[in-house]
Amino acid sequence: MERRHSLVTGANRGLGLALVQQLLQRGDHVIATCRHPGKANAxxxxxxxxxxxxxxxxxxxTDTRSHRELARELALVSDGGPLHLLINNAGVLRGGERFGSVDEKDLDASFQTNARGPLLLTQTLAARIGDGGCVANISSELGSIALRDEFRTPSYAIGKAAQNMATVLLASALRSRRIKVLALHPGWVRTDMGGEQAALTPAQSASGLLQVISQRGLDDSGGFFDWQNQPLPW
Structure with a gap:
């Protein structure tokens, strides 16, 4: 049986770490990425x-040179085999923003990490993704234009809305190879980003997300779903 290779970005803690743990439990060969592997104790x-x-x-x-280096290393650690699943999980959130004091640096950081990064990384790794594979972009309901009714975390919301557009575009670009591309809302997760009061543990969210990835097919590519497999409005 062909070895299944999955890659998770932002994998050193929180949801990313939980995804890695569960992918390993189901038998995948996993490539876990983060900015500083030497400090990723878990x-x-x-x-x-x-x-x-x-x-x-x-x-x-946020660095395309880092994308290219990862692509080179990926060929070595996967023994030349294809990548079956790419989970673009790495993200950044600046809390406490108020209208009148939104900082351009926070907007730029959100766009670079939450939108530009997943799009360009997927583009770089596309040749490594096997036909029939999957790209899962960890989005957020905060990126839904239809659901917004208050001024809240604008940098993050704008970045995730842009990421959702990237999901739709990537779905179109990769459809001929039967690669599905999904935007996934993980729920309110108890992480450094979500806070201690969040409703879900990382393990609960990760389990739900992996089920959604397994259950959704090519006809769902370009869609936006939550961790319980419910469609979300754009």
């Missing part, structure tokens, strides 16, 4: 627990 512990099935590689999603 990931490095998992490497010892899953010898030969987890590789931790550096990636700055």
């Amino acid at each position: 990931l490095n512990q998992l490497v010892g627990e899953h010898p030969g099935r987890l590789h931790v590689l550096p990636l700055d999603v």
Whole structure:
């Protein structure tokens, strides 16, 4: 049976780490990326627990040179095999923004990490993704224009709305190869980003997201769904 390779960005903590753990549990060979692998203690512990099935590689999603280096290393750690699943999970959120004091640096950081990064990384890795594979962009209901009725986290919301457009465009670009591209809302998750009061544990969200990825088909490519497999409005 062909080895299944999955890649998760922003994998050193929170939801990304939970996704890595569950992908390993189901038998995948996993490439976990983060900016500073040497400091990713939880990931490095998992490497010892899953010898030969987890590789931790550096990636700055805002840097296209880092994308190209990852593509080169990916060919080595996957033994030349295709990538079956790419989860663009890395993200950034600036809380506490108020109208009248939104900082251009926060807007730029959100766009670069939340939208530009997933689009350009997927473009760089497209040749490595096997026909019939999947790209899952971890989005947010905050990126839904239809659901917005208050001025809240504008930098993050704008970045995720742009990421949603990237999802639709990538779905069109990759459809001929039967690669589905999904925008996924993980729910309100108890992470550094979501806070201690959040309703879901990372494990609960990760489990739901992986089920959605498995259950949705090519006809759903370019769609926006939550962790419980419910469609979301744009």
